[in-house]
Each structure stands twice: as structure tokens, then as C-alpha cells.
Amino acid sequence: MRFTKAHGLGNDFILVAEGDAPAEREEWAIRLCDRHRGIGGDGVVLHRPAPDGVRFLLVNADGLPGEISGNGLRCLAALAVREGWAEPRLVVHTVVGPKPVVVAPVDGGRYRVETDLGVPLLGSADVPVALDPPAPTVIDHPLEAGGRTVLVTATSMGNPHCAVFCESPADEALLGTLGPALERHPFFPRRTNVEFVTVLARDEIRVRFWERGVGYTTASGTGSASAVVASILTGRTGRRVRAVCDGGTLEVDWPEGGRLKQVGEAELLFDGRWTA
Numbered sequence: 040m041r042f043t044k045a046h047g048l049g050n051d052f053i054l055v056a057e058g059d060a061p062a063e064r065e066e067w068a069i070r071l072c073d074r075h076r077g078i079g080g081d082g083v084v085l086h087r088p089a090p091d092g093v094r095f096l097l098v099n100a101d102g103l104p105g106e107i108s109g110n111g112l113r114c115l116a117a118l119a120v121r122e123g124w125a126e127p128r129l130v131v132h133t134v135v136g137p138k139p140v141v142v143a144p145v146d147g148g149r150y151r152v153e154t155d156l157g158v159p160l161l162g163s164a165d166v167p168v169a170l171d172p173p174a175p176t177v178i179d180h181p182l183e184a185g186g187r188t189v190l191v192t193a194t195s196m197g198n199p200h201c202a203v204f205c206e207s208p209a210d211e212a213l214l215g216t217l218g219p220a221l222e223r224h225p226f227f228p229r230r231t232n233v234e235f236v237t238v239l240a241r242d243e244i245r246v247r248f249w250e251r252g253v254g255y256t257t258a259s260g261t262g263s264a265s266a267v268v269a270s271i272l273t274g275r276t277g278r279r280v281r282a283v284c285d286g287g288t289l290e291v292d293w294p295e296g297g298r299l300k301q302v303g304e305a306e307l308l309f310d311g312r313w314t315a
Contacts, residue, residue, distance in 0.1 A: 040313040042071075043118055044078060045148075049257030049286030053078050054118055057096060065102030072100040072311070078132070078313070081253045082292030084111045086118075092129035093119045093138075093311045099252030106198040109154060109260015109289075115307035116140045117150035121307060121315035135197030144276045148307035156299045160195035166220040168193050169226050172247045178272055185220035192269035197260040197300075199231040209247045211233035218249025232259065233265040243281045244270055257286030258284070264301055267291040 043054040053071050060083075061067050072080045082105065085096040095115055097105040112131050119125040120142040127142045139155045163170040163177050170177065175192035190200040201221060205213075213235065221233045230255075233249040246266045248259045263282035270276040271293060282289045289303040 041310065042078065042105060042313055043310050044080070044308045045114035045118065045305060046308065047113050047258060047260060047286075047303060048284055048289070049074050050108075050110040050259060051080045052108070052114050053080045053083045053114060055083060055085055057087040057094070059253045060085050062120060064098050067102075067154070068098040069100070069102040070315070075314075078311070081250070081256055082108060084108070084115050086115055088124060089130065089132050092116075092125045092131055094132045096134070100254075101252040103252050105252060106135045107138075107196065107261060109156065109196070109262075109264060109301060110258060110303070110305070111260075112154060113150075113152040113260065113303060114138070114307070116142050116152050116154075116195075117148075117305045117307055120144075120150070121148075121213070129136055133197065145304065150307075151302065152305055153302045156196055156264055156301055159265070160197070161268075161272070163193070166193045166195045166199050167228055168199075169228055176272065178269075182221070182224060182226055185217040186225050187217070189217065189221075191226075192273060193222070193227075193231070194268045194272075196256035196264050198261055199227055199229055200232045200234060200262060200269075201227070201231050201272060202236050202266050204269075204275070205235050206271070208237050208245050214247060214249055214255055217257070222249060222251055223268050229238060232262050232265070234259070234262050234269070236266045236270060238270060238275045239283070241277045242279060243283065244276065245283045247285060251287070260282035260303065262290065264266045264291055264299055265290045268293060268299070
């Protein structure tokens with residue numbers, strides 16, 4: 040089996056042709072993502088050709104499928120352009136819909152990628168969250184988690200997210216306790232990704248991540264997008280925002296009534312052959 044290892048701001052993925060993956064993928068993906076007995080990664084991205092680009096399927100490090108990954112999507116788009124499968128303007132087809140991207144080489148294996156992530160989903164039934172009756176938005180909703188009461192703003196970029204606003208960047212203790220407590224909270228029937236957000240200015244936020252099925256990650260594409268959406272909904276920022284992650288910065292633009300665009304880098308690290 041051939042593979043390519045890539046990352047977006049340290050959020051790393053193993054890219055494999057869908058035809059080379061087994062039908063039963065849970066244990067296989069867990070083994071590949073193991074950082075001591077496998078290749079190591081936050082997830083496996085399966086791909087196959089599409090007439091206008093490439094198709095994308097995500098398996099998280101816990102072996103369970105995910106809907107979309109902004110960083111993984113950029114990694115696959117970069118690979119498609121490098122390999123000549125698609126033009127620099129292409130569409131990445133995900134289970135939550137097509138995502139148009141524009142890929143520009145930077146140097147070496149680095150690429151700058153602009154992604155149209157579409158319109159954020161804000162309704163409680165769309166995220167989804169267990170709210171009865173349903174509400175058009177879920178903003179600063181109180182939850183008991185990790186031995187404390189926190190206010191969460193829940194949104195979706197095709198996958199569920201919740202943002203918790205902090206006065207200062209979350210430390211390891213907060214990530215390690217509140218992250219998993221919120222990920223598996225009954226309020227989130229499909230579990231959730233968690234963003235710990237500190238607003239630095241009207242156009243800049245600092246974000247740390249606990250990802251569903253993965254745990255701590257250095258960055259998250261859809262998580263950064265959702266953190267910006269939550270910051271806008273709560274009136275904390277404007278609509279063009281830099282999301283500063285542990286692994287680097289993503290640029291997010293969500294014009295009123297429009298589609299959310301995100302710009303960031305992806306790096307193709309190496310190609311290999313899995314023999315185990």
C-alpha cells in the first residue's frame with residue numbers, strides 16, 4: 040500500500056487511495072495512526088478521482104469515520120495538484136458536500152490553499168445538540184462538564200463543534216479535563232470537537248483544540264472556522280479574523296450572508312509503502 044504523509048499546521052494525516060484500504064477500516068486506521076507502531080497521524084484520508092477534482096473520506100485516529108477536516112482537505116488538495124490529478128482550481132468532494140479550493144505552491148512540499156467551506160450550520164438540530172425545543176442558534180449555553188459550569192457556543196461546518204471562551208489560552212490541564220468531558224457530553228449526540236478560544240483583538244483569536252476521535256491537536260481547519268463563527272455570533276470579533284493555533288495561523292473570512300472562506304498552508308512530507 041502506497042501512502043503520503045502530510046500535515047496542515049501540525050495536524051497530520053496519512054493519505055491513501057480508497058482502493059487500497061480494506062473494507063473494515065477501524066483497526067486498520069488505528070494501526071496506521073499509531074505513533075509508535077504505525078505511520079503516525081491524527082487521521083487517514085482516503086481519496087479517489089472525481090471529474091472536477093478528488094473525493095475525500097476521513098477516518099479519525101480512533102478508527103471511526105469523520106465528516107470533514109479542513110486541514111486534511113487542504114493536504115489532499117495539495118497532493119492532487121502535485122500529482123497532476125487536478126488543476127489548481129479544483130473541488131474536493133466530502134460527505135457533507137463539495138468544497139471548492141484553490142492551490143498555490145509555496146516552496147518544497149508547502150502549498151497555500153484557499154478553501155470555500157460553505158455556510159456554517161447554526162441551528163441546534165443541525166449541529167446537532169440535544170435541545171428541546173430546538174433553537175435557531177446555540178450561543179453561550181450553560182453546561183455542567185468537567186466539574187464546572189461552562190458556556191458553550193455550538194456550530195457546525197458539516198461536523199459538530201463547540202467553542203468555550205477563555206480569558207487566557209487554555210493550559211494542558213484544562214484541555215485534558217474539559218476537552219474529553221465536552222467531547223462526550225450527552226448534550227452532543229454525535230460527540231463534538233472542542234475549541235478553547237481567547238480573543239486577542241477584533242481581528243485575531245487564539246485557539247487550542249480537543250478534536251473528536253483524536254484528542255489534542257496543534258490545529259484544526261473546521262475548528263478554527265467554527266471558533267471564528269462563534270466569535271462573530273457572540274459579538275467578540277469582526278468577520279475577517281486570524282485564528283492563531285499552536286501549529287500556525289489560519290485566515291478566516293465570513294461575510295454577512297455569505298460563505299466562509301479559509302486560507303492556510305499544507306505540507307506534503309514524504310511518500311512511503313506500508314509493508315506490515
